[in-house]
Amino acid sequence: MLKVKSHTIYFDYAATTPLDLEVKQEMDLVWEKYGNPSSLHSKGYEAKVALDSAREKIAKILGARMDEVIFTSGGTESDNLAIFGYARANKNKGNHIIVSAIEHHGVLEPAHQLEKEGFEVTYLPVDKDGIVDLKVFKKSLRPETILVSMMYANNEIGTIQPITEISKIIRNFCEVKSQMSNVKSSKSAMPILHTDACQAAGFLDLSVKNLGVDMMTINAGKIYGPKGVGLLYIKKGLQIEPMIYGGGQEFGLRAGTENLAGVIGFAKALELVQKNKEKESVRLLKLRDYLKERIANEIPKIKFNGDFKNRLPGNLNVSILDIEGESLVLYLDNAGICVSSGSACTSKSLEPSHVILALGEPHEVAHSSLRFSLGHYTTKEDIDYVMEVLPGIVRKLRSISPLR
Amino acid sequence: MAKKIISINKKRKTAENRTAPDVISRGAGKSWIYSDKVKEHFFSPKNFLQTGEENKFDFNGIGMVGSPACGDMMKFWVKIDPKTDRIKICKWQTFGCASAIASTSMLSVIVTEKGGMKIDDAMKIKPQDILKRLGGLPSNKIHCSVLGDKALRAAINDYFRKTGQYDRITTDGSKIVDEKLKITERDIEQAVIDGAKTMEDLQAMLKIGAEDQSCLPEAEQLLRFYRDKHGF
Numbered sequence: 001m002l003k004v005k006s007h008t009i010y011f012d013y014a015a016t017t018p019l020d021l022e023v024k025q026e027m028d029l030v031w032e033k034y035g036n037p038s039s040l041h042s043k044g045y046e047a048k049v050a051l052d053s054a055r056e057k058i059a060k061i062l063g064a065r066m067d068e069v070i071f072t073s074g075g076t077e078s079d080n081l082a083i084f085g086y087a088r089a090n091k092n093k094g095n096h097i098i099v100s101a102i103e104h105h106g107v108l109e110p111a112h113q114l115e116k117e118g119f120e121v122t123y124l125p126v127d128k129d130g131i132v133d134l135k136v137f138k139k140s141l142r143p144e145t146i147l148v149s150m151m152y153a154n155n156e157i158g159t160i161q162p163i164t165e166i167s168k169i170i171r172n173f174c175e176v177k178s179q180m181s182n183v184k185s186s187k188s189a190m191p192i193l194h195t196d197a198c199q200a201a202g203f204l205d206l207s208v209k210n211l212g213v214d215m216m217t218i219n220a221g222k223i224y225g226p227k228g229v230g231l232l233y234i235k236k237g238l239q240i241e242p243m244i245y246g247g248g249q250e251f252g253l254r255a256g257t258e259n260l261a262g263v264i265g266f267a268k269a270l271e272l273v274q275k276n277k278e279k280e281s282v283r284l285l286k287l288r289d290y291l292k293e294r295i296a297n298e299i300p301k302i303k304f305n306g307d308f309k310n311r312l313p314g315n316l317n318v319s320i321l322d323i324e325g326e327s328l329v330l331y332l333d334n335a336g337i338c339v340s341s342g343s344a345c346t347s348k349s350l351e352p353s354h355v356i357l358a359l360g361e362p363h364e365v366a367h368s369s370l371r372f373s374l375g376h377y378t379t380k381e382d383i384d385y386v387m388e389v390l391p392g393i394v395r396k397l398r399s400i401s402p403l404r
Numbered sequence: 405m406a407k408k409i410i411s412i413n414k415k416r417k418t419a420e421n422r423t424a425p426d427v428i429s430r431g432a433g434k435s436w437i438y439s440d441k442v443k444e445h446f447f448s449p450k451n452f453l454q455t456g457e458e459n460k461f462d463f464n465g466i467g468m469v470g471s472p473a474c475g476d477m478m479k480f481w482v483k484i485d486p487k488t489d490r491i492k493i494c495k496w497q498t499f500g501c502a503s504a505i506a507s508t509s510m511l512s513v514i515v516t517e518k519g520g521m522k523i524d525d526a527m528k529i530k531p532q533d534i535l536k537r538l539g540g541l542p543s544n545k546i547h548c549s550v551l552g553d554k555a556l557r558a559a560i561n562d563y564f565r566k567t568g569q570y571d572r573i574t575t576d577g578s579k580i581v582d583e584k585l586k587i588t589e590r591d592i593e594q595a596v597i598d599g600a601k602t603m604e605d606l607q608a609m610l611k612i613g614a615e616d617q618s619c620l621p622e623a624e625q626l627l628r629f630y631r632d633k634h635g636f
Contacts, residue, residue: 324475326501327446334447343501344475352475364472400452400505402479402497403472 009382011339013222013314013375014155014199020224020269020376027226027265037258038247047260054267061274062216062233063207070232070250071263075198075219077243078232079106079149081254082194082215085240086147087114094144094189098122100132100151100161101358104196106217107149108354124150128360129307130159137166141173145191152200152211156342156355156371157306158315160204167193167212192238198222198230202273202375203281203312208233218270220262224376225269229262284374285313291372291383292316298391305356305369314374317342319356319365320394322403328370331393337386342369438502439539445506450513453481453495461493464566467558469551471584474614476500478508478551480559482515486567490520496555503545504552507534511552523560527574529553581622584615589626596630603627 010018030050035043037051052066059066072078087097099111101123111121122140126132132150141148148170153160174190194215197206202223208216215238219230234240234253246255273280295302295318305317320328325341332339342353344367352366372386438446463481470477477500483493494512498505511534515521531553535541557574564572579589587610592600600606603620606627607613613620 322472322499324500324504327505330446330502362473363475367472367475399455400449400497401499402468402477403499 007336009337009385010377011337011372011374011382011386013378014158014371014373015340016221016227017202017224017375018377019226019265020272022272023225023265023268026268027261030261030264033260037260038249047258051258051260051263054263057267058231058270061206061270063209064233065236067251068233068236070234070253071258071266072230072232072250072254073228073259074221074230075104075196075217076106076230078217078219078230079104079196080110081232081240081243082217082234083107083110083114083147083149084243085253086192086194086215086238087119088117089239089241090146090189091119094142094146096120096122096142096145096189097147097149098124098137098140098145098191099149100124100126102126102130102154102156102159102355103149103151104155104198107151107196111149120144126159126358130154130157130305130355130359131307131310132161132166134162134165134169138169138173141170141191143177144189146189147194148191149194149196152195152197152204152216153312154306154355155199156353156369157317157359158199158312158373159306160200160310160312161195162310163193163195163211163213171212192235199312201270203277203314206274208235214238220266220269223269223273226262226265229259229266231266280376281313284378287374287378287380287383288313288316288372290380291374291386292318294383294387295390298387299394303361303365305359305361305365314378316372316374317356318370318372319361319368320370321365321368322401323394323397324367325369327397328368328393331397332386332390335389335393337389340371342371343367437542438506439541441510441537441539442502442506442541445509445538446502449505449509451495451509451516452512453479453497457495461495463493463495465559465561465563467555467560467562469555469558469584470500470611471615472499474611476504476551476611478504478555480508480512480555482556482559482563484523484560484563485520488520489523491515491523491526492520494556501545503541506538507531507541508552508555510534510537511556513537515556523563527557527560529556581626582610582612582616582619587612587619592623592626593630593633596627596634596636600627601631601636 033047033050035047037044037048055066055069059069072081095118097111097114097119099107099121115121124132124137124140150161150163150166152163170191170193192214195213196217198217198219199222201218214235216233221227240253242253244255249255249258301321303319305319325343329339329341342356344352352363353369356366356369461483463483465482465484468479478498479496481495482491485492494516496508496512498508514537515526534552561573581587581589581592591610595606595609600609603624606623612623
């Protein structure tokens with residue numbers, strides 16, 4: 001047996017983050033406000049005031065109006081609402097959608113479903129470093145394109161997409177198009193831009209104006225907030241078909257009594273990560289590069305996945321060749337270290353990571369991939385401990401493997 | 405809930421004369437948690453071939469199935485005593501997940517314990533025999549153990565070939581469809597009985613064609629044939 005776990009070292013912040021103590025304290029105060037924000041009486045009003053203040057706080061951070069912030073149950077629901085909601089409400093304008101090949105399943109699966117409903121979907125490829133090619137993107141825009149969904153930062157390899165540039169290309173495309181057909185312009189498609197910013201929210205600028213996005217997904221569970229709450233920013237004036245019908249909450253776009261404690265925690269969490277993002281980025285970048293350096297020096301036959309210039313500071317994705325990812329994850333877990341892998345065995349689908357495959361890597365590189373995502377509580381000592389156990393685990397699993 | 409699933413499972417049809425199936429259907433397994441036995445064989449694998457041991461034991465049969473691309477690859481080395489027909493030494497190497505490593509390790513123990521198993525018996529080992537000894541596997545990991553017994557049979561077949569006993573070579577009594585993964589017609593039939601309706605199902609369950617896609621048209625024909633035959 002190799003080294004046995006003493007305490008847990010968490011390197012899976014991209015999967016989800018622990019709840020920030022300050023966020024929890026803020027949430028602890030909410031449970032007294034048990035009224036339904038839709039009720040007319042004082043308990044309802046109390047809850048409504050709290051809900052509005054959270055919405056206002058978030059809207060300010062995004063540079064948005066309050067009625068442009070729709071609370072949901074999380075990132076996946078927000079992605080679904082953006083893709084289904086916009087596509088189905090605007091199918092008379094066009095039937096073409098563009099999404100990047102490395103989107104989260106919350107975007108990819110709705111896109112697959114829309115294909116079955118008669119939409120055409122372009123899965124925009126990325127280069128070997130995991131960044132979309134703007135020229136290729138420009139060419140993929142069609143007269144009937146109604147929606148582009150491009151993730152801000154990737155969950156597996158942390159690469160950051162040039163959202164502002166993509167927005168500019170779309171705007172130019174729209175201008176040219178409206179000049180050419182000024183009569184029918186209201187009926188024809190003007191592609192709008194959605195971005196999944198769940199991974200980016202803790203590190204990058206979220207101003208919807210700077211980014212030039214029309215819809216944006218964020219959730220709380222990736223930024224030290226509670227699980228089960230997210231939001232979709234929807235620019236005023238966009239036509240969206242709701243997915244959940246009922247009492248007309250969230251401006252008629254997402255029915256159901258609001259998750260008040262979740263929303264309050266979400267607002268606090270977003271406020272905290274956005275306030276500390278520069279400092280935290282500098283700290284994590286140093287740690288990430290230290291881990292990268294040590295892996296490169298101490299473990300042979302490895303391959304780092306994804307660009308290192310345009311990348312989230314806390315993400316490191318490395319394929320440790322000749323070893324299957326799940327085995328590594330479980331050996332590391334046995335030593336008290338939590339990481340994840342893009343191996344098929346760690347997914348429910350038996351298919352390895354679509355993100356690593358989209359980089360043009362063969363299946364075995366995807367099966368061998370390991371993701372370290374660093375966060376608030378990661379220290380240099382944690383990384384030193386990883387490097388104390390990882391080389392031995394790799395040697396052992398390689399000695400069992402028939403691959404050389 | 406769990407009881408219900410088991411009782412349905414018992415009533416299932418099987419490919420040959422209602423004997424137990426090679427693979428338990430995917431919905432019928434237990435949760436994600438590995439048994440202590442699996443953990444033991446995963447963290448302290450038995451009988452794996454150390455680097456440089458290839459020539460140490462005078463092996464007379466070698467077999468390999470799977471590929472790195474499909475995420476599982478297993479190689480078996482056996483030393484069979486020609487006088488007693490028993491497996492004296494069984495060594496292995498596996499690229500794969502915890503289930504794959506644990507099931508190959510357990511298989512090597514099964515065939516070498518108590519003075520070594522008769523090769524005719526070893527040829528009859530099924531994944532479920534390994535599963536039983538491991539205390540089960542999570543439902544979505546059962547396919548990982550399917551390859552171990554195939555690799556062992558490939559190693560024993562290799563021994564038969566090397567010793568000129570061609571009449572003893574078996575391909576599970578069934579025609580091989582996927583040469584690379586040694587997947588037979590019978591494997592496809594069982595997959596249909598276990599619920600495979602589309603080629604995607606079949607590929608998810610058997611990994612057929614993962615290495616050599618040229619077998620896929622034939623596999624698709626067989627899928628249709630067996631779905632008709634069993635009325636699915």
